[in-house]
Amino acid sequence: MTAPSPARIIIGSDHAGFPLKEALIKRLSQAGETVQDIGTFSEESVDYPDFAEKVAHAVLSGSGSIGIAICGTGIGVSIAANKVRGIRAALVYNEETAGLARRHNNANVICFGGREITPDQAFDWTRTYLSSAFEGGRHQRRIDKISAIEASPGISGQS
Numbered sequence: 001m002t003a004p005s006p007a008r009i010i011i012g013s014d015h016a017g018f019p020l021k022e023a024l025i026k027r028l029s030q031a032g033e034t035v036q037d038i039g040t041f042s043e044e045s046v047d048y049p050d051f052a053e054k055v056a057h058a059v060l061s062g063s064g065s066i067g068i069a070i071c072g073t074g075i076g077v078s079i080a081a082n083k084v085r086g087i088r089a090a091l092v093y094n095e096e097t098a099g100l101a102r103r104h105n106n107a108n109v110i111c112f113g114g115r116e117i118t119p120d121q122a123f124d125w126t127r128t129y130l131s132s133a134f135e136g137g138r139h140q141r142r143i144d145k146i147s148a149i150e151a152s153p154g155i156s157g158q159s
């Protein structure tokens with residue numbers, strides 16, 4: 001028996017992103033995408049770093065999966081997801097940034113502001129991101145530099 005293939009899209013949100021998450025899952029599922037919902041599952045107040053971290057870890061453990069993280073602005077989940085080594089989370093806020101997040105940044109998580117955009121925008125921009133391809137070349141060099149920052153010890157001993 002073969003193991004089930006991982007969902008292509010891992011999605012999670014806090015309470016502020018919950019309505020957009022629900023609407024986006026519906027649209028993506030209707031479009032034939034496999035979506036794994038890691039919560040939250042209501043509008044009861046929760047903390048966005050918990051869900052950004054869950055999306056990030058699920059993306060890193062599922063080959064070929066990409067993540068969608070949603071909070072009120074998209075900023076909190078972006079900051080939190082980018083703390084996980086190996087994650088490149090991009091705040092997407094229009095059609096152009098949806099494509100560039102993949103073409104230039106090879107983002108493996110895209111972030112949306114649930115209080116800022118409509119479900120139709122989120123769906124269209126997700127489709128644009130999914131259908132775009134990483135361009136490599138000079139962009140790979142820049143991503144390698146991001147990886148080097150991740151691997152560096154950082155600044156210690158400062159008072």
Ligand code: RB5
Pocket residue numbers: 014016017048071072073074075076077
């Ligand atoms: C929650 O009220 C809100 O602060 C959160 O969803 C997010 O926008 C933080 O960046």
